[in-house]
Amino acid sequence: MKAIILAAGKGKRMQSDLQKVMHPILGKPIVQYVAEAAKEAGFADITVVVGGEGGEEIKKGLSLCGGLSFAVQQTPLGTGDAVKAGAGSIKPDDDVIVLCGDMPLVTADFLKEMMEYKKSNPCEAVVAAVFRGEEMGDFGRVFDRGGEFVEIVEARDITDDHPATNWGNTGIYLFQGSSLLSSLEKIKNTNSQNEYYLTDVPKILREEGKTVRVFHTRADMSVFTGINTQSHLAEAVSHMRERINERHMANGVRMLDPRSAFIEPTVKIARGVTIYPNVMLEGDCEIANGATIGMCCHIVDTKIGSGTTIGPFAHLRQGTVIGENCRVGNFVEVKNATLADDVKAAHLAYIGDADVGKNVNYSCGAITANYDGKNKHRTVIGENAFIGSNANLIAPVEIGENAFIAAGSTITSDIPPYALGIARERQCIKENWTKK
Ligand code: UD1
Numbered sequence: 247m248k249a250i251i252l253a254a255g256k257g258k259r260m261q262s263d264l265q266k267v268m269h270p271i272l273g274k275p276i277v278q279y280v281a282e283a284a285k286e287a288g289f290a291d292i293t294v295v296v297g298g299e300g301g302e303e304i305k306k307g308l309s310l311c312g313g314l315s316f317a318v319q320q321t322p323l324g325t326g327d328a329v330k331a332g333a334g335s336i337k338p339d340d341d342v343i344v345l346c347g348d349m350p351l352v353t354a355d356f357l358k359e360m361m362e363y364k365k366s367n368p369c370e371a372v373v374a375a376v377f378r379g380e381e382m383g384d385f386g387r388v389f390d391r392g393g394e395f396v397e398i399v400e401a402r403d404i405t406d407d408h409p410a411t412n413w414g415n416t417g418i419y420l421f422q423g424s425s426l427l428s429s430l431e432k433i434k435n436t437n438s439q440n441e442y443y444l445t446d447v448p449k450i451l452r453e454e455g456k457t458v459r460v461f462h463t464r465a466d467m468s469v470f471t472g473i474n475t476q477s478h479l480a481e482a483v484s485h486m487r488e489r490i491n492e493r494h495m496a497n498g499v500r501m502l503d504p505r506s507a508f509i510e511p512t513v514k515i516a517r518g519v520t521i522y523p524n525v526m527l528e529g530d531c532e533i534a535n536g537a538t539i540g541m542c543c544h545i546v547d548t549k550i551g552s553g554t555t556i557g558p559f560a561h562l563r564q565g566t567v568i569g570e571n572c573r574v575g576n577f578v579e580v581k582n583a584t585l586a587d588d589v590k591a592a593h594l595a596y597i598g599d600a601d602v603g604k605n606v607n608y609s610c611g612a613i614t615a616n617y618d619g620k621n622k623h624r625t626v627i628g629e630n631a632f633i634g635s636n637a638n639l640i641a642p643v644e645i646g647e648n649a650f651i652a653a654g655s656t657i658t659s660d661i662p663p664y665a666l667g668i669a670r671e672r673q674c675i676k677e678n679w680t681k682k
């Protein structure tokens with residue numbers, strides 16, 4: 247079983263410097279979703295066809311995905327020409343699926359359904375058509391007679407002579423390797439765009455008397471959203487977000503407003519977590535049972551222990567690990583720091599490059615001064631320490647366990663356990679001063 251993913255088109259309609267298929271949807275490039283769906287459906291041999299221009303960018307962007315091979319279509323002369331560029335490794339008795347790299351919402355389940363269909367309806371090619379009702383948009387029109395393929399006509403090539411149809415070309419095809427190989431040679435570019443259309447392949451096979459079938463699906467149209475414009479991209483983000491959030495809710499995550507929670511596919515959330523509106527969770531996050539993410543939090547590459555409450559308005563950045571039953575409140579930023587269990591940083595604080603012990607109270611306005619203009623340094627705070635309001639901890643510095651830092655202190659040297667660290671001007675009072 248072989249899959250060919252077409253990703254060499256210029257993507258002019260995106261009006262972007264980035265390759266079309268490299269635009270991220272919740273942190274992951276469009277084309278990676280397609281490759282992962284193919285893998286999940288059991289396609290072990292996957293070739294991504296990239297362009298001469300920008301191809302390297304795609305190869306690099308997919309390097310973490312693994313198990314993919316690449317072919318180059320020097321000039322984008324059409325989808326048929328692109329498949330030709332990727333056809334090098336097709337064997338005659340392969341089942342070959344062709345997918346568009348700009349279709350991130352396609353599911354492994356749908357690809358499996360297509361395979362099943364071909365198995366129970368033996369033929370040389372299957373074209374997948376989706377019911378679009380009146381919303382045909384720029385989808386190619388699929389014509390058939392009782393499931394026997396007739397032709398696909400591109401939206402721009404449709405004339406008054408064509409009957410009406412509600413079936414759009416998904417751009418997904420399943421071919422018998424030998425038939426695909428022989429017909430690719432026969433495509434011509436006599437159409438309004440002077441492109442070699444892959445849609446001509448099933449037509450050629452039919453004209454040769456081979457069996458070509460249309461697999462009609464009434465699956466949700468969104469599954470086949472092809473991204474040609476920034477507006478399509480936003481639409482796809484919204485569908486993907488919905489899909490991800492539905493999965494979390496099915497697992498017992500409580501979301502007050504799933505429409506405003508942007509959660510990347512890499513994020514792990516346990517059952518019994520509550521998520522308030524306007525939250526963004528990115529990258530390698532793990533949130534344990536019973537944690538609460540308050541309104542308007544931005545959390546990246548962070549682990550959060552059970553029973554901990556975050557936000558509202560907290561910013562947790564890469565490399566942060568927060569223990570159980572902690573409280574990280576409004577306008578607190580944490581970066582590359584570990585907070586042991588029961589730490590409280592309830593408001594307006596910065597904790598960067600630090601190790602904070604169990605049950606530390608980190609008061610309002612306290613900060614770690616972790617950057618000296620050249621290098622970053624660490625702050626270590628022992629358990630049960632009390633960091634008073636507006637303290638500046640100038641790193642590298644170590645605060646002993648059970649130590650107490652007086653409010654407003656700027657701490658530049660280590661404080662032993664159980665000590666009071668105070669570093670501020672003594673208050674003086676001038677009686678009746680304003681009367682003068
Ligand atoms: C294509 C189909 C259309 C279908 C639609 C579904 C053709 C002629 N038309 O139209 O019937 O309804 O998909 O979304 O196939 N590509 C290349 N090299 C090229 C041209 C394109 O690799 O020379 C790639 C693109 O990167 C893209 C995919 O093929 O990922 C589809 O190309 P695109 O130009 O988006 O085709 P559509 O106009 O959407």
Ligand code: CA
Pocket residue numbers: 346348472473474
């Ligand atoms: Ca497209």
